[in-house]
Amino acid sequence: MDLTKDYFSNLGLPCGYQIDLAALADSHRQLQQAHHPDRFAASGEAEQRQAVQTASYLNQAYGVLRSPLKRAIYLLELQGMEPLAPTNTSMPMDFLLQQMQLRERMEELPAAADVEAEIEQLADELLAMHKQLQTDFAAAYEASQLPAAEVVVRKLQFIEKLQQECNDLEGRLLD
């Protein structure tokens, strides 16, 4: 396996945003079966080292391709872009407003009458927004509108952060 090649070619998948997750999992499993250090438990140190490197690469590749956000970032990076560069911060005003409203809702949530239902409602909405953004990214990327795709990536990152916070909040409130 040539570890300098991109994740898609090494995992035998077509390079694009739409991805067959089952095929990805299968491919990762098969490659780990062949390259994992456990397959070289009785071999020399050099082979062990090589196996650790290959297995690390495969875990990294699997983690990136499986995640809708990381996959999007990776595709743009393959095009020589830096969607999350610290200088890259411009966002549409309506999206920022929506973010602030969602954040306010989350802050007021612990005081709600039916906390569980409210959290669920919020989580569902975030999930729907996340799905929509994935569709938006695929459309922009396939049409080679890379600056537009970049904005979608930053939106996705915002939403994932909110999802994480919503999840943490659920853990704290419902325990």
Added chain:
Amino acid sequence: MALLQIAEPGQSAKPHQRKLAVGIDLGTTHSLVATVRSGRAETLADSKGTHLLPSVVRYRADELPQVGTKALQHLVDDAANTIMSVKRLMGRGLQDVTRLGEQMPYIFEACESGMPMLRTAAGLKSPVQVSADILRVLAQRGEASLGGDLVGAVITVPAYFDDAQRQATKDAATLSGIQVLRLLNEPTAAAVAYGLDNEQESTIAVFDLGGGTFDISILRMQKGVFEVLSTGGDSALGGDDFDHAIANWVCDQRNIQNLELAQQRFLLRQARQAKEQLSDTAVTTITFADWPETSCPADIELTREQLNSLLDPVIAKTLRATKKALRDAGMTIDDINQVVMVGGSTRVIRVQEKVAALFGRPPLTSIDPDRVVALGAARQADVLVGNQTGDEMLLLDVLPLSLGLETMGGLVEKVIDRNTPIPVARAQEFTTYQDGQVAMAIHVLQGERDLVQDCRSLARFELRGIPPMAAGAAKVRVTFQVDADGLLEVGARELTSGVATTVQVKPSYGLSENEIADMIKASWSNVDADRGARSLREQQVEADRLLASITIAMEADGERLLNENERQAIIKQMETLIVARNGDDHHAIAKQIDILAKATDTFAGRRMDDSIKRALAGKAVDNI
């Protein structure tokens, strides 16, 4: 290629010679060794037919150490030379150990590396050496049972063991002459023991409740690959808490106060017996027949119902940790197809009932919970030496605790998050903080909290020879490589000059098991405190940076470019900032930083003009 094989008649070389490998469960109270024979995993007994080896070693002058039952007999009469529960000392520093030492009758001494040594009749012994003596007995038992030299062994460790504890375990095996095929997490081993015949895809929860620790792991099994999705737990929670809850209830019922040590032990023993009896009967009697005092309280009846109400609060904690592990894995209760029970405390009926109620299905209990870990390890060992052919089993584990680096102000920047699949390699870039900085100290930490002091320090090393540059210009790339055993190697390289250094992380000190679990737990309960602490440190760093740059500017140009009043105003404001910086209100620091920055605006402007003037001085207008 061999064209001829010459062998004695009747002893012809077998076409498929099996390699001898064992699985070892190196436990806190007892250890086990197991192997796979004729396709079946089984634990191996000593010459007297006993399977469990007490994890106890007794050292004597000029004689070989006694290990197991023989050593156990001298626990009271030769306490200082009879070492038990050594697993709790593995990978710890003297400081951590002396804290535990209050409950341990051993004499500790420091050695050069900082590793704690136990003083015994046979000289100084490190916890690694004591563990090696236990492992040696188990390996010998394996060789005697199997009739040949072992190729290697799989040794199990708790899922929450950090880098230091794993490294110490591996060192002990090396010391005892065992080739370690793999360190395997105990819950993963248990899942393997149950999961092998299962060809279909399933998601498994492993519920491991021991005497003093609780571990929960979520795994997915698909086509022979076991993938750990998350691990969690509480290493200060276990069956001992059940006994304490019962004993406390008895004390309340009979109005017993100020227990002496002997009475406490008596009560805990009675509590444990009652707990075990109530697995079979609906009601039991706690008697005070041998109560170590003259006035003996009346016997007391304990029903299973009453017992359940005493155990439920403890069990509820395990269920909370279970739900958290499910969330970490991105799973819900409905996704779990199988629940595996490990550890002696899962024999308690109430635990089984509650776990069954949570998951909506009865847990698997058909394999002895004390042996299931060793049996799974034996399976894995058999695969690793290549005795299985065809569709081989593969275990993909995760990192139990996050790894990170110390950054300015005593903060930890995470480089690899917990529950990341291993092996894993990550790199992170850092930059210099001061002009002309030529060295960088790198401090590697493990844990979930934001501050260095709350995480475990794994290693410190220095990258020297960085070419002097302006602050922020040198780029140092730090790489982490974690192997399949969960062991870490760290390297650092300055990118413009190529100066590099690599260390195998070999820590010599550590912290208690409780602290590790607390580190995970606390990262939840202290989220708010951490956020405040982080803001405070950030503002303090910012304040220091500003104060340092103004001090330098004042020394260089203060006399020349400022009059006395202006100079005094700036110095006064610097003093105000220093006072705020040493306080703990990050808002106040931010405010004073702002004021000081504004107060020095004019000074900064004059310095700029001055440097331009000087750059132009003495040059003809035509040359500009």
